[in-house]
Amino acid sequence: MSDKPTTGGPLQHAGAKHLVDPHTAGADDILTTRLDQLVNFFRRNGINWGRKNSIWPLPFATACCGIEFMATAASRYDLARFGAEVVRFSPRQSDLLVCAGRVAIKMMPVLQRIYQQISEPKWVISMGACASTGGVFDTYAVVQGIDQFLPVDVYVPGCPPRPETLIEGIMAIQRIIERDGIRRSAERGRGLGLVVEPTVQLGMDVGDRAAAAGSGS
Amino acid sequence: MTAALSAGINPAASVWQCIAERFPDLGLTPRPLLDRGAKFSAGAAAAVDQFFIAVPAGRLVEVMTFLRDDARCRFEQLCDVTCVDYLNFPDARDRYGVNYSLLSLTYGHRLWVKCYANDPKPAVPSVQPIWPGADWMEREVFDMFGVTFAGHPDLRRILTWDGFEAYPLRKDYPLRGRGEREDYEQITRESA
Numbered sequence: 001m002s003d004k005p006t007t008g009g010p011l012q013h014a015g016a017k018h019l020v021d022p023h024t025a026g027a028d029d030i031l032t033t034r035l036d037q038l039v040n041f042f043r044r045n046g047i048n049w050g051r052k053n054s055i056w057p058l059p060f061a062t063a064c065c066g067i068e069f070m071a072t073a074a075s076r077y078d079l080a081r082f083g084a085e086v087v088r089f090s091p092r093q094s095d096l097l098v099c100a101g102r103v104a105i106k107m108m109p110v111l112q113r114i115y116q117q118i119s120e121p122k123w124v125i126s127m128g129a130c131a132s133t134g135g136v137f138d139t140y141a142v143v144q145g146i147d148q149f150l151p152v153d154v155y156v157p158g159c160p161p162r163p164e165t166l167i168e169g170i171m172a173i174q175r176i177i178e179r180d181g182i183r184r185s186a187e188r189g190r191g192l193g194l195v196v197e198p199t200v201q202l203g204m205d206v207g208d209r210a211a212a213a214g215s216g217s
Numbered sequence: 218m219t220a221a222l223s224a225g226i227n228p229a230a231s232v233w234q235c236i237a238e239r240f241p242d243l244g245l246t247p248r249p250l251l252d253r254g255a256k257f258s259a260g261a262a263a264a265v266d267q268f269f270i271a272v273p274a275g276r277l278v279e280v281m282t283f284l285r286d287d288a289r290c291r292f293e294q295l296c297d298v299t300c301v302d303y304l305n306f307p308d309a310r311d312r313y314g315v316n317y318s319l320l321s322l323t324y325g326h327r328l329w330v331k332c333y334a335n336d337p338k339p340a341v342p343s344v345q346p347i348w349p350g351a352d353w354m355e356r357e358v359f360d361m362f363g364v365t366f367a368g369h370p371d372l373r374r375i376l377t378w379d380g381f382e383a384y385p386l387r388k389d390y391p392l393r394g395r396g397e398r399e400d401y402e403q404i405t406r407e408s409a
Contacts, residue, residue, distance in 0.1 A: 104378075105377075105378050105381075105397065105398055105401060106376075106377065106378035108401055112402070112404045115404060116404065138392070138393060139392055139393065139394070139398075140383075140385050140390075140391075140392065140393060140394025140395075140397055140398055141377065141385070141394070141397075141398065142398065143398060143401075144398060144399075148399065148401075148403070149401055149402070149403050149404060150404050151404070151405060151406045
């Protein structure tokens with residue numbers, strides 16, 4: 001490590017190590033991190049680097065969007081890649097509220113209580129058409145968008161959103177954390193008006209890719 | 218005694234004889250199998266084992282107690298309590314019709330009991346003392362239609378939230394409500 005020119009902190013060192021074949025690694029290839037390197041790293045990247053990569057979501061799943069959230073957290077889409085796999089059902093232990101599904105007026109005080117119980121800093125994703133607008137449930141008992149009663153940071157459209165879209169929403173939360181840091185939500189103002197647009201091509205499945213590759217050759 | 222019975226529909230079932238003889242004025246009627254546009258007449262297609270009786274509110278407890286306890290009836294189970302709002306319904310004389318679905322676990326026969334109520338204070342007696350399971354079903358009818366059940370031990374709303382004033386399944390209540398869904402406390406970032 002020491003004889004190679006490096007430009008980054010310990011993270012870049014760690015990334016470089018993975019390029020080394022472990023079977024040929026010598027004794028001097030052992031990764032070490034000195035405390036001053038760690039301090040330099042956080043001085044350069046900020047505490048927000050750690051915070052944005054360890055979001056603990058609380059799924060407030062009332063409908064089919066909750067199933068998509070489970071799919072997102074499961075092995076195929078693997079929310080752990082973004083450090084957000086630690087799903088907690090206690091507001092005391094989480095910092096991202098994912099409201100997935102329709103919310104009835106009778107459920108609204110529960111949702112508000114949960115939001116209030118999350119300690120600062122905290123963020124809110126309104127996942128799906130129902131949570132964002134009421135969706136097809138345009139009736140007397142259903143809240144027509146939780147942002148009428150709660151501050152929402154990111155809206156994830158879809159009915160329900162595909163896991164890629166939800167991942168993009170969580171990455172939007174990461175960008176907010178990177179930008180705003182650990183400022184209290186009161187200092188961030190009401191609503192950031194971010195709407196997620198999927199950045200990946202949808203609909204191409206593993207089987208489709210294999211078929212496309214097979215027909216091409 | 219109804220025309221359907223004298224026409225010989227399901228004569229083997231003594232329960233219908235029993236009810237018709239005990240309550241000749243309540244009009245034990247088989248449920249017609251025709252659609253609503255066609256007139257029901259004796260001899261036309263009718264259910265052979267699906268009867269209903271219309272009971273005035275003042276006699277409901279008496280009739281229901283008989284139906285549960287009589288040896289030939291034995292309607293031990295109250296399957297459901299529902300309600301119909303007959304507002305703007307053709308030929309309807311009453312505004313609300315509370316329906317009781319009865320089932321005899323001993324004999325396997327069923328009976329539907331109707332009890333009508335009207336504005337401004339629709340009320341029918343509670344059958345909760347007869348079938349304790351009527352408790353929540355009557356609360357639901359009260360919640361959705363505003364029909365009160367006299368004698369119910371705990372007549373509160375069961376599905377809608379505290380402070381809700383309307384009765385949403387009434388036909389004159391708009392689907393989107395009257396602003397109830399917007400009328401709620403806001404939690405802001407400052408107040409949270």
